[in-house]
Amino acid sequence: MISEATRARFDREVAKYPPEQAQSAVMACLSIVQQEQGFVSTDAEREIAEYLGMAPMAVHEVTTFYNMYNQRPVGKFKLNVCTNLPCQLRDGQKALHYLEGKLGVHMGETTADGLFTLQQSECLGACADAPVMLVNDRHMCSFMSNDKLDQLIEGLKATPEAKDSK
Amino acid sequence: MNANQVLNQFLATGVQTCFHDRHISPQIYAGLNGSNWSLKDYEARGGYQALRKILGKDGSSPDPETGVAGMTQDQVIATVKESALRGRGGAGFPSGLKWSFMPRQFPGQKYLVCNSDEGEPGTCKDRDILMYNPHIVIEGMAIAAFAMGINVGYNYIHGEIFQVYERFEAALEEARAAGYLGNNILGSDYSFQLHAHHGFGAYICGEETALLESLEGKKGQPRFKPPFPASYGLYGKPTTINNTETFAAVPWIIRNGGQAYLECGKPNNGGTKIFSVSGDVERPGNYEIPLGTPFATLLELAGGVRKGRTLKAVIPGGSSSPVLPAHIMMECTMDYDSIAKAGSMLGSGALIVMDDTRCMVESLKRLSYFYMHESCGQCTPCREGTGWLFRLVERIHGGQGKAADMAVLDNVAESIMGRTICALGDAAAMPVRAMIKHFRPEFEHYIEHKTSLVKTAA
Ligand SMILES: NC(=O)C1=CN([C@@H]2O[C@H](COP(=O)(O)OP(=O)(O)OC[C@H]3O[C@@H](n4cnc5c(N)ncnc54)[C@H](O)[C@@H]3O)[C@@H](O)[C@H]2O)C=CC1
Ligand SMILES: Cc1cc2nc3c(=O)[nH]c(=O)nc-3n(C[C@H](O)[C@H](O)[C@H](O)COP(=O)(O)O)c2cc1C
Ligand code: SF4
Ligand code: FES
Numbered sequence: 001m002i003s004e005a006t007r008a009r010f011d012r013e014v015a016k017y018p019p020e021q022a023q024s025a026v027m028a029c030l031s032i033v034q035q036e037q038g039f040v041s042t043d044a045e046r047e048i049a050e051y052l053g054m055a056p057m058a059v060h061e062v063t064t065f066y067n068m069y070n071q072r073p074v075g076k077f078k079l080n081v082c083t084n085l086p087c088q089l090r091d092g093q094k095a096l097h098y099l100e101g102k103l104g105v106h107m108g109e110t111t112a113d114g115l116f117t118l119q120q121s122e123c124l125g126a127c128a129d130a131p132v133m134l135v136n137d138r139h140m141c142s143f144m145s146n147d148k149l150d151q152l153i154e155g156l157k158a159t160p161e162a163k164d165s166k
Numbered sequence: 167m168n169a170n171q172v173l174n175q176f177l178a179t180g181v182q183t184c185f186h187d188r189h190i191s192p193q194i195y196a197g198l199n200g201s202n203w204s205l206k207d208y209e210a211r212g213g214y215q216a217l218r219k220i221l222g223k224d225g226s227s228p229d230p231e232t233g234v235a236g237m238t239q240d241q242v243i244a245t246v247k248e249s250a251l252r253g254r255g256g257a258g259f260p261s262g263l264k265w266s267f268m269p270r271q272f273p274g275q276k277y278l279v280c281n282s283d284e285g286e287p288g289t290c291k292d293r294d295i296l297m298y299n300p301h302i303v304i305e306g307m308a309i310a311a312f313a314m315g316i317n318v319g320y321n322y323i324h325g326e327i328f329q330v331y332e333r334f335e336a337a338l339e340e341a342r343a344a345g346y347l348g349n350n351i352l353g354s355d356y357s358f359q360l361h362a363h364h365g366f367g368a369y370i371c372g373e374e375t376a377l378l379e380s381l382e383g384k385k386g387q388p389r390f391k392p393p394f395p396a397s398y399g400l401y402g403k404p405t406t407i408n409n410t411e412t413f414a415a416v417p418w419i420i421r422n423g424g425q426a427y428l429e430c431g432k433p434n435n436g437g438t439k440i441f442s443v444s445g446d447v448e449r450p451g452n453y454e455i456p457l458g459t460p461f462a463t464l465l466e467l468a469g470g471v472r473k474g475r476t477l478k479a480v481i482p483g484g485s486s487s488p489v490l491p492a493h494i495m496m497e498c499t500m501d502y503d504s505i506a507k508a509g510s511m512l513g514s515g516a517l518i519v520m521d522d523t524r525c526m527v528e529s530l531k532r533l534s535y536f537y538m539h540e541s542c543g544q545c546t547p548c549r550e551g552t553g554w555l556f557r558l559v560e561r562i563h564g565g566q567g568k569a570a571d572m573a574v575l576d577n578v579a580e581s582i583m584g585r586t587i588c589a590l591g592d593a594a595a596m597p598v599r600a601m602i603k604h605f606r607p608e609f610e611h612y613i614e615h616k617t618s619l620v621k622t623a624a
Contacts (some may be wrong), residue, residue, distance in 0.1 A: 017361075021401060027383065066365070069367075084532065086288045090450065122287070122536055123369070125326055136169075139176075
């Protein structure tokens with residue numbers, strides 16, 4: 001169910017567009033749902049469709065087209081490491097491998113404790129900051145040497161959010 | 167610490183990337199330090215003076231002949247034409263000319279759109295503009311909207327830089343509260359509403375018509391051009407789209423005049439340009455320098471080739487532009503015409519620098535994967551062709567290449583070029599052809615010996 005608070009966030013997005021173009025807010029609404037629920041479920045798509053006056057399939061088309069929507073639940077922390085060429089030249093690939101080793105998963109997988117999902121990603125638009133990664137769609141982490149990766153992973157494991165999810 | 171606090175420790179500070187004294191005559195990045203992005207700081211740097219000027223609200227006296235204060239729409243467009251400002255998004259299309267295509271008298275809604283979907287591998291300049299100097303984009307858009315008689319605009323921001331989206335929204339609030347946006351701006355009869363919209367991970371949405379589809383709440387598949395957005399754009403209405411950096415250049419042009427802007431670059435290439443330098447240099451980052459500056463100077467600003475190694479090649483305009491070997495690159499100046507003459511494109515101004523330890527087969531493999539991954543799938547040559555290209559290069563890299571593969575690669579690239587709806591098809595094919603043209607022996611060696619010709623670094 002979409003809560004009142006979520007609906008208020010939706011309203012703010014819809015207000016940006018002409019009244020007959022509410023559909024323009026679909027990307028924002030989907031990302032809000034993802035932020036609150038961790039992924040975009042079929043139910044959430046249906047509710048957004050109803051809210052925006054769209055066909056549920058039209059919403060689903062959007063979810064599946066864009067890389068950042070999680071169509072399934074992911075770990076508490078989704079880590080996207082850029083490995084595109086400019087980053088690859090500055091150890092982006094190595095950062096990904098380092099995390100694979102550290103977390104004991106391959107890219108695309110989630111750790112057994114459900115804390116981390118590790119993914120390779122395409123250019124994040126922060127190439128001069130390589131190695132660079134995006135955490136939970138909203139936090140760009142720059143210059144991620146192995147030391148910093150250790151610090152990040154240990155830091156996240158010790159957060160209240162991590163403990164809650166166990 | 168909670169998760170936000172942990173993550174904020176790794177936030178970029180811009181220190182390395184754009185707060186350095188290695189720009190040459192900067193206009194957009196001038197005077198930034200990371201904490202002076204807000205409205206009052208921008209005003210202290212002379213911000214919103216250009217908007218005041220065109221609206222006749224800068225205290226200057228009205229034109230003695232017409233009795234009108236400020237500038238007319240035609241005067242603004244003429245100034246931008248005179249400046250020789252060219253689109254900073256990649257194609258280098260003259261901005262003043264584009265603005266003059268807008269059917270100003272068209273009754274009904276028209277739209278202005280800023281393309282901040284920066285996703286071309288190597289490009290990270292718009293992010294620093296929006297994060298550290300967001301008002302310059304707002305002012306540039308307000309001026310553009312005035313010149314073209316537009317009342318509503320959107321800034322489409324790359325989904326991956328969400329913090330930048332939040333920063334831009336905060337700047338919009340400030341500008342609205344101060345009367346620089348909204349109804350009757352600065353007491354004039356001109357109104358302009360501006361909003362931010364974010365993407366969510368699709369490179370293709372940087373292509374202007376895909377961006378419009380996405381802004382309409384659909385999947386981002388490019389439209390056929392023509393019609394160009396100037397006649398059929400957002401919601402089917404006349405629309406002008408420019409890159410973030412293009413808009414950011416406008417306030418300076420209005421304040422100082424088109425001629426002055428032109429003079430800081432070179433003929434047909436007015437002004438300064440921000441170059442994102444990545445890869446094998448000592449100091450990756452964004453460098454704002456006059457168009458026409460020698461490449462050698464830019465390389466020096468970026469600290470030279472990393473670890474004192476030798477320059478091998480440069481991809482000069484984002485990953486879609488054809489690679490140039492060092493000896494050609496060293497002869498180039500950084501402007502649209504010089505790089506085009508050398509057989510590549512200035513593109514988005516992102517230089518991917520590679521030293522002599524880099525294997526071109528491996529590099530091309532990663533690039534080809536990207537285009538396969540990001541093809542929207544609409545056109546068969548692009549959808550199938552990008553997959554072919556990747557698998558061929560992957561096969562060569564995996565030691566399974568055949569002598570005939572070189573011809574096949576060239577052939578597949580050839581059959582994509584010019585046969586697709588948008589330029590992504592060409593963008594996938596051009597790098598392949600350029601790699602083969604300039605580094606053919608490396609590919610042949612790999613096929614024959616199943617290993618790289620290049621001694622890679624430890
Ligand atoms: N900044 C980035 O992240 C990226 C930039 N690019 C760049 O994008 C470029 C290709 O962009 P396109 O938009 O396909 O180029 P284009 O040449 O089709 O168009 C350039 C601009 O001029 C306008 N235009 C051109 N002819 C027109 C006419 N006759 N009437 C009205 N308007 C007209 C277009 O609407 C567009 O805004 C490439 O050169 C590449 O460098 C590509 C990928 C990413
Ligand atoms: C595949 C593809 C991706 C593009 N990505 C971007 C982009 O991220 N940012 C951008 O400004 N232009 C991008 N462009 C170019 C736009 O289509 C368009 O030419 C540009 O936004 C116009 O603005 P300008 O005239 O100010 O350069 C892309 C083009 C293609 C073909
Ligand atoms: S060229 Fe590729 S990305 Fe562009 S419209 Fe065709 S399939 Fe889509
Ligand atoms: S290539 Fe990695 S952020 Fe651009």
